[in-house]
Amino acid sequence: MxxxxxxxxxxxxxxxxxxxxxxxxxxxxxxxxxxxxxxxxxxxxxxxxxxxxxxxxxxxxxxxxxxxxxxxxxxxxxxxxxxxxxxxxxxxxxxxxxxxxxxxxxxxxxxxxxxxxxxxxxxxxxxxxxxxxxxxxxxxxxxxxxxxxxxxxxxxxxxxxxxxxxxxxxxxxxYKERSPKASASPVSNDACQLCGSCERVCPTAAISVGSLVETDPDKCIFCCACVKVCAFEARKLEVPRLLEVSQWLADNFSDxxxxxxxx
Ligand SMILES: Cc1cc2nc3c(=O)[nH]c(=O)nc-3n(C[C@H](O)[C@H](O)[C@H](O)COP(=O)(O)O)c2cc1C
Incomplete structure (x- = not known):
């Protein structure tokens, strides 16, 4: 074939x-x-x-x-x-x-x-x-x-x-059990130009951009597409638990x- x-x-x-x-x-x-x-x-x-x-x-x-x-x-x-x-x-x-x-x-x-x-x-x-x-x-x-x-x-x-x-x-x-998902999301800071690119890439339609950026923390899956796409580096993942996880990953999985x- x-x-x-x-x-x-x-x-x-x-x-x-x-x-x-x-x-x-x-x-x-x-x-x-x-x-x-x-x-x-x-x-x-x-x-x-x-x-x-x-x-x-x-x-x-x-x-x-x-x-x-x-x-x-x-x-x-x-x-x-x-x-x-x-x-x-x-x-x-x-x-x-x-x-x-x-x-x-x-x-x-x-x-x-x-x-x-x-x-x-x-x-x-x-x-x-x-x-x-x-x-x-x-x-x-x-x-x-x-x-x-x-x-x-x-x-x-x-x-x-x-x-x-x-x-x-x-x-x-x-399969391994899924961990419960926290109700949180990345946030946009003052550098945001309201261009809407974060809204366009969000796979769960959690973000809406108007005169400000609103994110539904229950819909967010932490995929970070919005963080990576932002041309102004205005979107950050500042959820304390996830920052700890990121540090643990960087410290232990660099090989x-x-x-x-x-x-
Ligand atoms: C919520 C979440 C959980 C993740 N869990 C794991 C994991 O268990 N093991 C791992 O090596 N990477 C994990 N990753 C990293 C992704 O698998 C990795 O970044 C992947 O390249 C993302 O694929 P994409 O670019 O197609 O979105 C996780 C990422 C996210 C957002």
Whole structure:
């Protein structure tokens, strides 16, 4: 079986997951590709129409060793008719724990068949000048490995070993418990120009910009897309507990981790 069409389905607030998926897709070299980006609620399609020989790559970041709940909900809206799928998680250099197996399970429940899986590293959402964590990842080395992985996916599809069913995806069931979410959010300071870029990138529509910036702390998932997109550096994550976590991550997870592929 060779791959004619490649579909990428992703949730990626700070775009590291999306960059990895794009590099994998480049390596696959399919005749055409389509992106279903469910990062914004208004882009979630009701069904995912795939033919048997479409290859689907599904990607999400790791939050607390799991797939973010909001991504789980959005992925569950998708249905498939037995297409080969490659679950890919991207994590901030600490650990991915049960996220990859969770994503693989979501895809199988939706009707896909697992061809391979992978865990890559992206700059941590909480990374800052004070607490740098996996800064500038994925870098050229990561993207090269993602392209190589894409090539090996195309080779696996071409040699017909697709349904051998021997792909072992690491992780435990039941999955690690989710931590309760605090009701808080990043805040905008006086440097804010009310440009609205934070509102546009927020995956949960928690931000509204008018004559000031208002954020619903119950909707915020701390993805930090608003912090990273702000051209005026006016948006900061100043939640005390999360600043402590950021410091802990910067102090304890500075050794470079490398991508892992399961094929
Ligand atoms: C709420 C939250 C929890 C996170 N939990 C983890 C984690 O358990 N392990 C880890 O290594 N990185 C963790 N990260 C970092 C993200 O997985 C990482 O920054 C990823 O590259 C973000 O993907 P994106 O750019 O597609 O949004 C977490 C980030 C957030 C916002």
């Amino acid at each position: 060779s791959c004619k069409k490649l579909k990428m389905i992703c949730f990626s607030p700070t775009r590291t997951t999306r960059r990895i998926l794009d590099a994998i897709a480049e390596g696959v070299g399919a005749e055409c590709s389509e992106v279903v980006d469910v990062t914004r609620a208004d882009r979630v399609p009701e069904t995912c129409d795939c033919a048997d020989n479409d290859l689907v790559i599904i990607g999400a970041p790791v939050y607390g060793g799991r797939i973010p709940l909001i991504a789980v909900e959005r992925f569950k809206a998708l249905k498939s008719c037995g297409s080969p799928v490659v679950p890919v998680v991207v994590y901030g250099n600490r650990a991915y724990e049960d996220a990859l197996i969770e994503l693989a399970d979501i895809a199988v429940e939706a009707g896909f068949k697992t061809l391979a899986g992978a865990a890559f590293i992206g700059e941590h959402s909480f990374s800052s000048e004070r607490t740098p964590i996996a800064v500038s990842r994925p870098d050229e080395d990561d993207l090269g490995k993602a392209r190589e992985f894409g090539k090996s996916l195309a080779a696996k599809l071409a040699d017909g070993s697709l349904f051998a069913g021997d792909v072992e995806i690491p992780g435990d069931r039941p 470079r981790r490398e991508p892992e592929v399961f094929i």
